Amino acid sequence: MTEGKTEQSARTRQALISAAEELIALHGVAAVSSRQISKAAGQGNNYAVGHHFGSKDDLIRATLTTHNIPIDRLRQKAVDEVGQNPQVRDWIRCLVRPEIEYLGKLGAPTYFARFFANVSSDPATTILLYEQMGESKPLLAILEGFYGALPEFPGDVLEIRNNMTRHIIVNTLADIERAAESGDHPVTSWQHQCEIVVDALTGMWLAPITPLAP
DSSP, X not given: OHHHHHHHHHHHHHHHHHHHHHHHHHHOSTTOOHHHHHHHTTOSOTTHHHHHTSSHHHHHHHHHHHHHHHHHHHHHHHHHTSOSSOOHHHHHHHHHHXXXXXXXXXXXXXXXXXXXXXXXXXXTTHHHXXXXXXXXXXXXXXXXXXXXXXXXXXXXXHXXXXXXXXXXXXXXXXXXXXXXXHTSSOGGGHHHHHHHHHHXXXXXXXXXXXXXXX
16 A cells, blocks of 8 residues: 555656646746646645645756756766866867757657756746756766866856856757757757757857957
8 A cells, every 4th residue: 555655656746847847848937836837737736746845946956856867877977988188178068968968868849958947047946956066976077177177267257158158058958959849950969969069168168368458
Protein backbone atom coordinates (compact mmCIF):
# COMPACT_ATOMS: atom_id res chain seq x y z
CA MET A 1 0.00 0.00 0.00
CA THR A 2 2.84 2.40 0.93
CA GLU A 3 4.66 1.70 -2.33
CA GLY A 4 1.48 2.43 -4.28
CA LYS A 5 1.06 5.78 -2.54
CA THR A 6 4.72 6.60 -3.13
CA GLU A 7 4.40 5.88 -6.85
CA GLN A 8 1.22 7.93 -7.05
CA SER A 9 2.92 10.84 -5.28
CA ALA A 10 5.87 10.64 -7.68
CA ARG A 11 3.51 10.72 -10.68
CA THR A 12 1.67 13.70 -9.23
CA ARG A 13 4.92 15.56 -8.60
CA GLN A 14 6.03 14.92 -12.19
CA ALA A 15 2.66 16.08 -13.53
CA LEU A 16 2.99 19.31 -11.51
CA ILE A 17 6.54 19.85 -12.75
CA SER A 18 5.46 19.34 -16.38
CA ALA A 19 2.47 21.65 -15.97
CA ALA A 20 4.55 24.37 -14.29
CA GLU A 21 7.21 24.16 -16.99
CA GLU A 22 4.71 24.56 -19.83
CA LEU A 23 2.60 27.29 -18.24
CA ILE A 24 5.58 29.38 -17.13
CA ALA A 25 7.24 28.88 -20.53
CA LEU A 26 4.17 30.22 -22.31
CA HIS A 27 2.97 32.90 -19.88
CA GLY A 28 5.82 33.87 -17.56
CA VAL A 29 6.35 33.34 -13.83
CA ALA A 30 4.14 36.10 -12.43
CA ALA A 31 1.14 35.25 -14.63
CA VAL A 32 0.91 31.65 -13.43
CA SER A 33 -0.52 30.70 -10.02
CA SER A 34 -0.11 27.51 -8.03
CA ARG A 35 -3.82 26.88 -8.48
CA GLN A 36 -3.49 27.11 -12.29
CA ILE A 37 -0.59 24.67 -12.18
CA SER A 38 -2.59 22.22 -10.07
CA LYS A 39 -5.53 22.42 -12.46
CA ALA A 40 -3.33 21.94 -15.55
CA ALA A 41 -1.76 18.90 -13.88
CA GLY A 42 -5.21 17.36 -13.51
CA GLN A 43 -5.34 17.74 -9.74
CA GLY A 44 -8.70 18.23 -8.07
CA ASN A 45 -6.91 19.67 -5.04
CA ASN A 46 -6.14 23.36 -5.71
CA TYR A 47 -3.40 23.18 -3.09
CA ALA A 48 -1.51 20.29 -4.68
CA VAL A 49 1.58 22.46 -5.29
CA GLY A 50 1.79 23.35 -1.61
CA HIS A 51 1.14 19.77 -0.54
CA HIS A 52 3.82 18.22 -2.77
CA PHE A 53 6.44 21.00 -2.93
CA GLY A 54 5.71 23.64 -0.30
CA SER A 55 5.52 26.70 -2.57
CA LYS A 56 5.63 27.75 -6.22
CA ASP A 57 9.31 28.69 -5.78
CA ASP A 58 10.04 25.19 -4.49
CA LEU A 59 8.24 23.75 -7.51
CA ILE A 60 10.37 25.93 -9.80
CA ARG A 61 13.50 24.70 -7.99
CA ALA A 62 12.40 21.11 -8.51
CA THR A 63 11.75 21.78 -12.21
CA LEU A 64 15.20 23.32 -12.65
CA THR A 65 16.81 20.38 -10.83
CA THR A 66 15.00 17.89 -13.08
CA HIS A 67 16.86 19.38 -16.05
CA ASN A 68 20.11 20.42 -14.40
CA ILE A 69 21.00 16.90 -13.27
CA PRO A 70 21.33 15.55 -16.85
CA ILE A 71 22.84 18.85 -18.05
CA ASP A 72 25.50 18.56 -15.34
CA ARG A 73 26.45 15.12 -16.67
CA LEU A 74 27.00 16.70 -20.10
CA ARG A 75 28.97 19.54 -18.51
CA GLN A 76 31.23 17.07 -16.73
CA LYS A 77 31.78 15.23 -19.99
CA ALA A 78 32.73 18.54 -21.65
CA VAL A 79 35.22 19.29 -18.87
CA ASP A 80 36.73 15.81 -19.14
CA GLU A 81 37.18 16.24 -22.90
CA VAL A 82 38.41 19.83 -23.01
CA GLY A 83 42.03 18.78 -23.55
CA GLN A 84 45.31 20.44 -22.59
CA ASN A 85 45.78 24.22 -22.52
CA PRO A 86 42.17 25.08 -23.42
CA GLN A 87 41.59 28.58 -24.74
CA VAL A 88 38.65 30.97 -24.39
CA ARG A 89 36.76 29.37 -27.26
CA ASP A 90 37.17 25.89 -25.76
CA TRP A 91 35.68 27.00 -22.45
CA ILE A 92 32.83 28.80 -24.18
CA ARG A 93 32.00 25.58 -26.02
CA CYS A 94 31.98 23.79 -22.64
CA LEU A 95 29.50 26.39 -21.45
CA VAL A 96 27.22 26.31 -24.50
CA ARG A 97 27.35 22.76 -25.84
CA PRO A 98 25.79 20.90 -22.88
CA GLU A 99 22.77 23.23 -22.90
CA ILE A 100 22.12 22.94 -26.64
CA GLU A 101 22.93 19.23 -26.77
CA TYR A 102 20.47 18.57 -23.96
CA LEU A 103 17.81 20.59 -25.74
CA GLY A 104 18.43 18.53 -28.87
CA LYS A 105 17.98 15.31 -26.92
CA LEU A 106 14.60 16.46 -25.59
CA GLY A 107 13.13 16.81 -29.07
CA ALA A 108 9.89 18.71 -29.64
CA PRO A 109 7.62 19.86 -28.24
CA THR A 110 9.55 20.95 -25.17
CA TYR A 111 9.19 23.97 -22.92
CA PHE A 112 12.38 23.83 -20.88
CA ALA A 113 14.34 26.59 -22.63
CA ARG A 114 11.43 29.06 -22.56
CA PHE A 115 10.69 28.14 -18.95
CA PHE A 116 14.34 28.80 -18.12
CA ALA A 117 14.29 32.13 -19.97
CA ASN A 118 11.19 33.35 -18.14
CA VAL A 119 12.55 32.27 -14.75
CA SER A 120 15.81 34.03 -15.60
CA SER A 121 14.11 37.29 -16.58
CA ASP A 122 11.81 37.53 -13.55
CA PRO A 123 13.52 39.39 -10.66
CA ALA A 124 11.61 37.30 -8.14
CA THR A 125 13.03 34.00 -9.40
CA THR A 126 16.47 34.88 -10.83
CA ILE A 127 17.97 33.99 -7.46
CA LEU A 128 16.77 30.41 -7.96
CA LEU A 129 19.04 30.11 -11.01
CA TYR A 130 22.05 31.38 -9.08
CA GLU A 131 21.33 28.85 -6.34
CA GLN A 132 21.47 26.08 -8.95
CA MET A 133 24.65 27.47 -10.50
CA GLY A 134 26.36 27.53 -7.14
CA GLU A 135 25.57 23.85 -6.61
CA SER A 136 26.92 22.72 -10.01
CA LYS A 137 30.53 21.57 -9.65
CA PRO A 138 31.03 21.04 -13.41
CA LEU A 139 29.69 24.53 -14.17
CA LEU A 140 31.94 26.10 -11.54
CA ALA A 141 34.92 24.24 -13.06
CA ILE A 142 34.02 25.56 -16.52
CA LEU A 143 33.70 29.13 -15.25
CA GLU A 144 37.00 28.90 -13.37
CA GLY A 145 38.77 27.71 -16.51
CA PHE A 146 37.03 30.31 -18.65
CA TYR A 147 37.93 33.27 -16.44
CA GLY A 148 41.47 31.97 -16.14
CA ALA A 149 41.84 31.97 -19.93
CA LEU A 150 40.52 35.50 -20.44
CA PRO A 151 42.72 38.55 -20.86
CA GLU A 152 42.43 41.13 -18.10
CA PHE A 153 39.28 43.23 -18.27
CA PRO A 154 38.13 46.26 -16.30
CA GLY A 155 35.40 45.31 -13.84
CA ASP A 156 32.59 47.05 -15.70
CA VAL A 157 33.53 45.39 -19.00
CA LEU A 158 33.62 41.97 -17.32
CA GLU A 159 30.22 42.53 -15.72
CA ILE A 160 28.53 43.68 -18.92
CA ARG A 161 30.00 40.89 -21.06
CA ASN A 162 28.97 38.37 -18.40
CA ASN A 163 25.40 39.66 -18.53
CA MET A 164 25.43 39.65 -22.33
CA THR A 165 26.66 36.05 -22.35
CA ARG A 166 23.86 34.94 -20.04
CA HIS A 167 21.22 36.75 -22.12
CA ILE A 168 22.58 35.39 -25.40
CA ILE A 169 22.68 31.77 -24.24
CA VAL A 170 19.33 31.80 -22.44
CA ASN A 171 17.37 33.62 -25.12
CA THR A 172 19.02 31.82 -28.04
CA LEU A 173 18.04 28.48 -26.50
CA ALA A 174 14.47 29.75 -26.12
CA ASP A 175 14.47 30.85 -29.77
CA ILE A 176 15.82 27.47 -30.91
CA GLU A 177 13.13 25.69 -28.93
CA ARG A 178 10.40 27.96 -30.30
CA ALA A 179 11.60 27.44 -33.87
CA ALA A 180 11.70 23.66 -33.36
CA GLU A 181 8.10 23.67 -32.15
CA SER A 182 6.98 25.58 -35.24
CA GLY A 183 8.94 23.20 -37.48
CA ASP A 184 11.14 25.98 -38.91
CA HIS A 185 14.44 24.60 -37.59
CA PRO A 186 14.65 21.11 -36.06
CA VAL A 187 16.64 20.94 -32.82
CA THR A 188 18.39 17.86 -34.20
CA SER A 189 20.86 20.25 -35.88
CA TRP A 190 22.10 21.30 -32.44
CA GLN A 191 25.80 20.76 -33.31
CA HIS A 192 25.66 23.43 -36.01
CA GLN A 193 23.65 25.82 -33.85
CA CYS A 194 26.10 25.29 -31.01
CA GLU A 195 29.02 26.42 -33.17
CA ILE A 196 27.12 29.51 -34.31
CA VAL A 197 26.61 30.57 -30.69
CA VAL A 198 30.20 29.70 -29.73
CA ASP A 199 31.52 31.77 -32.66
CA ALA A 200 29.45 34.78 -31.63
CA LEU A 201 30.38 34.62 -27.94
CA THR A 202 34.07 34.08 -28.68
CA GLY A 203 34.05 37.15 -30.91
CA MET A 204 32.35 39.19 -28.21
CA TRP A 205 34.73 38.16 -25.43
CA LEU A 206 37.87 38.69 -27.52
CA ALA A 207 36.69 41.98 -29.03
CA PRO A 208 38.99 44.93 -28.29
CA ILE A 209 38.02 47.43 -25.62
CA THR A 210 37.56 51.04 -26.69
CA PRO A 211 39.57 53.22 -24.28
CA LEU A 212 37.71 55.91 -22.37
CA ALA A 213 38.04 59.36 -23.84
CA PRO A 214 40.22 61.67 -21.72
